Amino acid sequence: MEWVEAENSSRKDDLRRLANLEVTLQEALAFQAEWNLREESGTTPARQEQAVRLVATKEETEVATVSEGRCNSCDGALTSDLDFCPECGEKC
Numbered sequence: 001m002e003w004v005e006a007e008n009s010s011r012k013d014d015l016r017r018l019a020n021l022e023v024t025l026q027e028a029l030a031f032q033a034e035w036n037l038r039e040e041s042g043t044t045p046a047r048q049e050q051a052v053r054l055v056a057t058k059e060e061t062e063v064a065t066v067s068e069g070r071c072n073s074c075d076g077a078l079t080s081d082l083d084f085c086p087e088c089g090e091k092c
Contacts, residue, residue: 038045069078076087084091 071085
């Protein structure tokens, strides 16, 4: 009897997953149709914005070194099992 209940439960999960997949595919198709409509009308569907924060280049970053168990960036306590400061996240 438990096997039949497990099979029914599994079948319900499968049907739920199929329904979710169908909804997702319908949303993707609707999105693609809207995107194409905007492109055809000459409207730019999306534009790239500048980054919220600038990513520093390797030359601009100064890597903190471990000196006496304190972070050079924030003076937070360092642990030997981490290669970064748990306080500020600076690589040590």
